[in-house]
Amino acid sequence: MIALGIEGSANKVGVGIVREDGTILANPRHTYITPPGHGFLPKQTALHHQEHLVALVQAALKEAGVTPADISCIAYTKGPGMGGPLVTCAVVARMLSQLWRVPLVAVNHCVGHIEMGRAVTGARDPVVLYVSGGNTQVIAYAERRYRIFGETIDMAVGNCLDRFARVLHLSNDPSPGYNIEQLAKQGMRYIELPYVVKGMDVSFSGILSFVEEAAGRMLADGSATPADLCFSLQETLFAMLVEITERAMAHCGAPDVLIVGGVGCNMRLQEMMGVMVSERGARLYAIDERYCIDNGAMIAWPGLLALKHGQATPLSESTCTQRFRTDDVLVTWRD
Amino acid sequence: MTTSHAAEEASTSESHYVDHENPIIGLHNCKLIQQGAEARVWEGVYLGKPAVLKQRFSKRYRHPSLDARLTQTRLKQEVRSMLRARKLGVLTPCVLCVEHEASTIYFERVEGVSVKQALSSGALQPAAQLELLRAIGSAIAALHDGGVIHGDLTTSNLLVRAADNALVVIDFGLSSNSSIAEDKAVDLYVLERAFTSAHASCGPLFEDVLASYRQHSRLWCPTLNKFAEVRMRGRKRAMVG
Numbered sequence: 414m415i416a417l418g419i420e421g422s423a424n425k426v427g428v429g430i431v432r433e434d435g436t437i438l439a440n441p442r443h444t445y446i447t448p449p450g451h452g453f454l455p456k457q458t459a460l461h462h463q464e465h466l467v468a469l470v471q472a473a474l475k476e477a478g479v480t481p482a483d484i485s486c487i488a489y490t491k492g493p494g495m496g497g498p499l500v501t502c503a504v505v506a507r508m509l510s511q512l513w514r515v516p517l518v519a520v521n522h523c524v525g526h527i528e529m530g531r532a533v534t535g536a537r538d539p540v541v542l543y544v545s546g547g548n549t550q551v552i553a554y555a556e557r558r559y560r561i562f563g564e565t566i567d568m569a570v571g572n573c574l575d576r577f578a579r580v581l582h583l584s585n586d587p588s589p590g591y592n593i594e595q596l597a598k599q600g601m602r603y604i605e606l607p608y609v610v611k612g613m614d615v616s617f618s619g620i621l622s623f624v625e626e627a628a629g630r631m632l633a634d635g636s637a638t639p640a641d642l643c644f645s646l647q648e649t650l651f652a653m654l655v656e657i658t659e660r661a662m663a664h665c666g667a668p669d670v671l672i673v674g675g676v677g678c679n680m681r682l683q684e685m686m687g688v689m690v691s692e693r694g695a696r697l698y699a700i701d702e703r704y705c706i707d708n709g710a711m712i713a714w715p716g717l718l719a720l721k722h723g724q725a726t727p728l729s730e731s732t733c734t735q736r737f738r739t740d741d742v743l744v745t746w747r748d
Numbered sequence: 749m750t751t752s753h754a755a756e757e758a759s760t761s762e763s764h765y766v767d768h769e770n771p772i773i774g775l776h777n778c779k780l781i782q783q784g785a786e787a788r789v790w791e792g793v794y795l796g797k798p799a800v801l802k803q804r805f806s807k808r809y810r811h812p813s814l815d816a817r818l819t820q821t822r823l824k825q826e827v828r829s830m831l832r833a834r835k836l837g838v839l840t841p842c843v844l845c846v847e848h849e850a851s852t853i854y855f856e857r858v859e860g861v862s863v864k865q866a867l868s869s870g871a872l873q874p875a876a877q878l879e880l881l882r883a884i885g886s887a888i889a890a891l892h893d894g895g896v897i898h899g900d901l902t903t904s905n906l907l908v909r910a911a912d913n914a915l916v917v918i919d920f921g922l923s924s925n926s927s928i929a930e931d932k933a934v935d936l937y938v939l940e941r942a943f944t945s946a947h948a949s950c951g952p953l954f955e956d957v958l959a960s961y962r963q964h965s966r967l968w969c970p971t972l973n974k975f976a977e978v979r980m981r982g983r984k985r986a987m988v989g
Contacts, residue, residue, distance in 0.1 A: 553945075560945040566934065566981060603811050608818065610922065612900040612938035648811045655809050660785035664904060664946070685809040692808065693783065 414485040418713025421502040422494025422522050424453040426462040428469040429709025430477040435532045438477030440710040441469050449582045459497030466505050481513045488716020491519035492737035499733040516725035518716035523739040529711035530673040534698035540667045542658045545674035546571035551661045559739050563613025563657045571676045573617040581639050593643045594679050600644020613660050615653045651682045655689050671698040678705040718746040775801050798857040819851050822921045829896050829923035836894035838887045839916045860910040864903035883915040885960025892932045899923045901939035933974035
């Protein structure tokens, strides 16, 4: 069996082709990059996806060396994500499924990240830290669902970083978070920022307001450099994430940690998590930007797993939704 | 003869393990019982009493200034909140001693099991279970009315004392003082999530906790209104990524 997955819930659009044994045959992707100081809006992002999606499908088929006749199912992102971009991908998925007469499978984006991470690293039953532009969750598997143990009570960590990058007018190429990470390496001074952990939950919006205000003031009077601010912001945010992950590990008694999602490819976060994990005698599983950042294979793979367990999605139910919790998905393919 | 014997003992390869097994002078027969997220918890005998020792350790992943700030403020806040909780009539382990430099607190040892164990063992009779859930609700109500926000309410941080089945609240490391409805609501929300993630198969247990909270808190109305708001926020969070 071979699955083709279409992902485009945010500013990345990707098509992945995955074989039954987990081999990724092709996984091309295109990113919508906005000018410095700007975020991406649903309408323009959807237009971007419309422009690139068909070409990506063709490129993926060519790279994988397969024909439409070899494809057993089309998996697409049902949600969560931005409405316009999600609909764009769903339309293409429906069209391909009818054209090639293969079943559709709707996939939860968050579950896609988790299953991709497990497949690539071989982690069996880890505590998962899922950190991206739209999500911040600490997840562990129990009784056929990915349960959310901790999460942000306001904005996502990637959103906090992206918005701070806009304040500093950093480039969005390849991503604002990457540029913050590079600039933070030159940071010399740690500026005290609020630190907000509530049990296994975190909150970032107050920190963002604080650092935005501090940036205006401190950059104007020269008491801090943009690098110092990036460094301090990363140190604070990531310490919070590592702390809640450790708390979840202590709570569930799990020995392994897997980091997924776009922020997961930040080397400083991986380094801090690595220190925590080694102190506990546990193992860290991390993946690089090919799989951390949204891609088609992360949708194709769980789609294939779901199909094998009889979870195809009829055309009449092939909708998408902006809000779709990780723990809403019944995980039929795990014990 | 005795001196050489002592020297011999000190030079044996075991000597560097001594610190690990007996971290602090004053606590005897130490045993590490848990490595939590920010502290090691030891069990032993202090001044002839069964005691628990909680030692916050430095987190090497954190920036040193951030680490020092968090360790010190949480230590102080923990002891203060426990004292305050006891004044409000909520059972907590008695604080025996604080060693500030070593970031260590000595507590009375409470014999019993955690609420998490009690609920998941399935050994509780329905009536006893209801009583336990109601006790949780009234204890949180008392804390909140007295301006104490626990900050890390989970079923692992609530104990059932073996002697009299009384509820004992532990781990005030993330506590704060506040009388704002939002803070209380988030406190309840954290506990609700602990119930739904760890005891999903036991049914709607948290409803009983809330009902009891409502009955016992003087300020239940603004808190529970806010709680409904925080819950909604919780659901919306699934967005892009």
